[in-house]
Amino acid sequence: xxSVGLHLPTLSVQEGxxxxxxxxxxxxxxxxxxxxxxxxxxxxxxxxxxxxxxxxRQGQRVTVLLNKTVKHLSLQIAATQPxxxxxxxxxxxxxxxxxxxxxxxxxxLTIIP
Amino acid sequence: GAGVSQSPSNKVTEKGKDVELRCDPISGHTALYWYxxxxxxxxEFLIYFQGNSAPDKSGLPSDRFSxxxxxxxxxxxTIQRTQQEDSAVYLCASSLxxxxxxxxxxxxxxxxxxx
Numbered sequence: 704x705x706s707v708g709l710h711l712p713t714l715s716v717q718e719g720x721x722x723x724x725x726x727x728x729x730x731x732x733x734x735x736x737x738x739x740x741x742x743x744x745x746x747x748x749x750x751x752x753x754x755x756x757x758x759x760r761q762g763q764r765v766t767v768l769l770n771k772t773v774k775h776l777s778l779q780i781a782a783t784q785p786x787x788x789x790x791x792x793x794x795x796x797x798x799x800x801x802x803x804x805x806x807x808x809x810x811x812l813t814i815i816p
Numbered sequence: 817g818a819g820v821s822q823s824p825s826n827k828v829t830e831k832g833k834d835v836e837l838r839c840d841p842i843s844g845h846t847a848l849y850w851y852x853x854x855x856x857x858x859x860e861f862l863i864y865f866q867g868n869s870a871p872d873k874s875g876l877p878s879d880r881f882s883x884x885x886x887x888x889x890x891x892x893x894t895i896q897r898t899q900q901e902d903s904a905v906y907l908c909a910s911s912l913x914x915x916x917x918x919x920x921x922x923x924x925x926x927x928x929x930x931x
Contacts, residue, residue: 711856735917746820746907746922747859754917792859796917803864803872804849804909804920809857 711790713811716783726776726793726807733795737804738767738778741790750778750791780812788814818842820923822908828929829898837893837926839908846888847913849920852877854904862906865891866913898930 716722728736734755739747753760753767753776760767766779776793793807821840829835841848850862861875865885876882880898885891895902905927909920 711858737919739922746909746924749919749921752917752919794920802847802866802913803861803874804911805861806851806859809859 711809711811713813715813715815717815718785719782722780722783722787722812724778724780724791724810724812726778726810728774728776728793728795728807729805730795730797731771731774733797735796736767736769736776737794737796738765738776739792739794739806741792741809743789747792783812783814785814785816788812820908820910820921822906822923822926824926825924826927826929828931831900831930832897834894834896835898835928837895837906837908837928839891839893839910839923841889841891841908841910842921844888845910845912845921847911847920848885848891849909849911850883850891850893851907851909852904853907853925859907862893895928898928900930903928903930 737752738750740750741747751762751765751767753769758769764781768777790809790811792809794804796804823838846867848865851859852862853859863883864872880896883893905925907922907925909922911920912918
């Protein structure tokens with residue numbers, strides 16, 4: 704859903720450990736999902752995407768899992784590094800008639816050296 | 817250019833003045849989005865343009881906010897009679913849009929400060 708007027712939840716992870724960031728999306732008709740990373744003072748950057756006909760997709764050190772039954776999305780980051788410290792947002796996009804990209808609340812990930 | 821370009825990068829304005837923010841999307845991208853991000857918070861949807869379709873203005877917070885897009889190119893977001901609560905980073909994004917499920921690319925944003 705819309706992330707209006709909310710303070711970001713935080714997650715701290717020891718360097719080298721794996722992290723999991725969760726997101727609940729709002730629209731059961733959404734058919735495309737994206738994870739973004741936002742570093743301080745910058746615009747969001749694409750990490751990985753997944754379409755609704757899939758339940759898992761892997762990239763380099765990142766995996767996205769999609770559970771359409773409970774409208775849940777997660778981002779797994781393996782072997783975290785200091786450069787992974789950022790705010791992570793999930794986004795959902797509907798199909799015809801609801802094509803705007805809607806962002807979730809966001810999670811601030813801090814990697815502890 | 818190679819990416820989404822926004823200008824100005826920073827804008828300080830007096831309360832009550834009007835401001836205009838500009839976004840140059842990636843060439844060929846038919847979809848264009850504006851978002852507002854207050855300090856330490858998430859992205860608040862403002863408006864979405866897709867080709868020649870009527871824009872989705874459902875996120876505009878008040879009638880002081882308006883946006884236009886010239887064809888499938890530059891877009892301007894105008895805020896009239898600015899208030900201190902309008903202080904935020906305004907982010908623009910573009911994507912291939914339509915039936916293409918591809919990611920949206922963001923600009924660096926315009927940081928607006930209303931004093």
